[in-house]
Amino acid sequence: MKMKRSILTIAAGLMTGMLFTGLHVSAQTNADTLADKVSAIQEKITGFEDRLTTDEGDLSKLTKIKFSGYIQSQYLRYENPSNYPYNTFMIRRARVKLTYEPASGVAFTLEPDYQPNNFTLKNAYVQLNDPWLKTFSLWAGKFDRPDYEVEYSSSNLEDLERSKVITSLYPDEKAIGVKLEIAPPRIPLKIQIAGLNGNEGLTYSDAAGNVINAPQQNGDFDKYKDLMARVTYGFKLGNFGALNIGAHVYYGKVKANSYDVLNSDYTYNKSISNPGNSVKRNWVGFEAQLYMDVLGGLALKGEYLVGVNGTPGYYSTTSTTSQSVSSSNDTLFVRNITTTAVSAKPAIEKNFMGYYVYLIKNIGKRHQLAVRYDYYDPDTKISGKQIGTNKYAANTTNITDHYDYSGSANGNVIATDSRTIKTVTNSLSSGTGDVAYGTWTMAYSYYFTDNIKVQLAYSVPLNEKAGKVDDNGNGNVISKYNVNNIAGVLDYSKVFPQNTLTLRLQVKF
Amino acid sequence: MKTSKRIFGSASLIMIAIIGFAFMPAPKKITVKGSDTMVILAQKWAEVYMKSNPSVSIQVTGGGSGTGISALINGSTDICNASRPLKRSEMEKLKERYSTYGIEIPCARDGITIFLNESNKVNELSIQQLSDIFSGKIKNWKDVGGANAPVKLYGRENSSGTYSFFQENVVKKDYATNCQTLPGTAAVVNAVKNDKNGIGYGGAAYSVGVKQCKVKKDAKSPSYLPTSENVKNGKYPISRYLYMYMCNRPTGEIKKYIDWILSPEGQKLVVEMGYFPVK
Structure with a gap:
């Protein structure tokens, strides 16, 4: 029994020892495993931190790039019979704007417009902002001309299209040049001074109506650079609203491209020695925008522009030579004829005036109603009745002969006549381009979200009654058209239908 | 012209309906x-x-x-x-x-409060010193009378109004790149509380468990804490x-x-x- 007990005691002792040893070994192993795991996790965290640093670096580069843009898809229905088709779906804008800020205060902007059959570069400029006063910025490239309605993005336009006076003076809105902007951060003052090529979007034609400059290609037509300056100031009217006022001046020139310059009423003004000399494009504009809180946002905005807008002329010569031989009695006549045909159109400096007034009412967060009246008279020096009558014509034909009896042949006297014939066709008539327009536009916008809106607009252009009417009731200021094999005439002695209905869907991002 | 009248009439009706709808009482x-x-x-x-x-x-x-x-x-x-x-x-x-x-x-x-860790020896800072600290010019606490230890900056994200206000009125230049941005003043306070070399800024209401730093307009001016009285009488220089x-x-x-x-x-x-x- 004793032995049995001893064996049991030894066995129990051995087992206890083994158990403790096992537990110790196990605890040691667990501690080692835990330390390994912690170490492994630490390594992983270090790895994640490194990766995060790299990712943050990459991400910070991406935050320097900003994408924005908008697409405007619309349905149009025209009343003007010269428009064919009279209804159409179209993409008005498909723009993506890319801005890259490689360093604080430096930004590059590129904004192409993608059309189904066309690609144009709308904005492309470098902007340098002063990092100290945060007041000055210098722009170089292609950007909006400094004017209220021009700078107001068409994605925000309440009445869908800009006013006629603005689209006539600043076609395509953009111009190439440099611009200095001064906008102190704590003062609601903004000064813009720009030097521009000045010809962007403008179309000049020869005597036959063919385009002589390079529209849409940003080709600079002449050596003259235009200067534009704009000043705006804002007044806060407490919680009632705010009033912004401003003015801009355009001081420009364009190559006359002809030897004669006409006054705005189509009378002769002056001759210039060199067609490379200039005619003026000078005007001023005054603007005001009043924002009120009257059961929601209410805005009254307007701009008035007046000045002189010069248009280049055209001067082209073509020469041909011919010879005729005839004899009479004992004289042989040899006639060398040089015929020079001059096709010319004088340059003209037209006095113009135009304005627009908007009334905009926001109703709740989603609805907006807008009414606009805009007026543009491209030639204020002639009345409606004078259009078609006022014209300038200086058509001449000069023949000069120079005889030389210098030789003889077979007993005949040879008389050589060097004849020059110069025919000059130099004329310009007032016409449809001088007709003033007043246009009413009513529009409704519904914002589904801040990014998506649908707009319905109806514009009613009313042309000035122009020209004289004959006994049959037909006017002398007309525009002929031939669309879809149907010929017709737009008679400007009457107000003819030109209304347009537009339904537009816009998505902005 | 008949078409125009019809369109115009329909448009008017739609607009009247819209106006009526828009002025309905809001929930x-x-x-x-x-x-x-x-x-x-x-x-x-x-x-x-x-x-x-x-x-x-x-x-x-x-x-x-x-x-x-x-x-x-x-x-x-x-x-x-x-x-x-x-x-x-x-x-x-x-x-x-x-x-x-x-x-x-x-x-x-609100007085924008400068939060310091409770163990920090520094008690007051001028606007210029704060600008130098948050723009990274001053990197060590010893330069403003503190211990020889690196300054750890905590601030807000750039969507924060406090971030913009503090930058425009105090820092007046870009924040130092090593300024750690945190989502909310509570997070800034918490970070400073746990970092003896930390400094942060934020609304006075969040100032719990950290030391408020007195602020002076310039080196010669007296320094003030963002108390109700000091904010009200304009003595505290960073109020808004x-x-x-x-x-x-x-x-x-x-x-x-x-x-x-x-x-x-x-x-x-x-x-x-x-x-x-x-x-």
């Missing part, structure tokens, strides 16, 4: 979004107001002043809380979208208004709520929550 739900500095105050206001007006539901979220202003512009909030005034570019956006510059209502005042912005003048339930916030009862909560009243 009694108010959304408030914006400043993280103001979020605890805005939540308190909403909580107390809803207790006495159970039919009104007020939803308050933070995200920063910039986020709130964006929400106001895109129409997803009725009231935007902002710890800074609207920027010119933001006003332009409001104007383009709603034909209004927005309505600004100062609803409280806190604003509520709306697209239009408030009407209906929103007007009642704003009027209540500006009433003695609403302003009493401003003080209770650690801010300073406007009146």
